[in-house]
Amino acid sequence: MVLNPDSMKPIYVQIAEWLETEILNGIIERDQKVYSQYQLAEMFNINPATAAKGINLLADEQILYKKRGLGMFVAAEARDIILKKRKNTKLSGMVTDLAREAVQLKVDEEELVAMIREMHRKEKGEGS
Known part of the structure; x- marks a missing residue:
């Protein structure tokens, strides 16, 4: 992953999201x-304090926990917390934007749902 310094998201949030993705993908x-x-800090060429802020963000959300003297570790329920968080924020926001655009384009609900189902099948590798 490459961090985007021009993004509206702070670097520490990008670090936290990258770690979340690593957890979701089973890398960590x-x-x-x-x-x-x-x-x-070395991996992404950033200040260690910025990296620490990203790690602490995940600790505050109970995705990571600290073992004194050993570092930060992935919590047992981390994956579930991340999935719930992303569904409630990212996916919800995308659906809101999609619904708003569909209304503007005069796409009715049935057509929109059919489009979503088709794309979902394709993403799952089920084809048409």
Whole structure:
């Protein structure tokens, strides 16, 4: 992943989202140690304090937990927390934008749902 310094999202939020994606993809598993602030700083060429802020954001959300003297680790329920969070924020926002655009384009509900179903099938690899 490459961080986008021009994004409206702060770098520390991008770091947190990257770590969340690593957890969702099974790259970093439950009870596994995550990268330290210094490792992240080196990986992404950022200030260690910025990396720490991203890690702490996930700790505040109980996605990560601290083992004194050892570092931060993935919480047992991390995956569920991330999925719920992303459904409630990212996906919800995208659906709102989609519905608003559909209304402006005069796409009726049935047509919109059919389009979503078709795209969902394609993404799952089920074809047409």
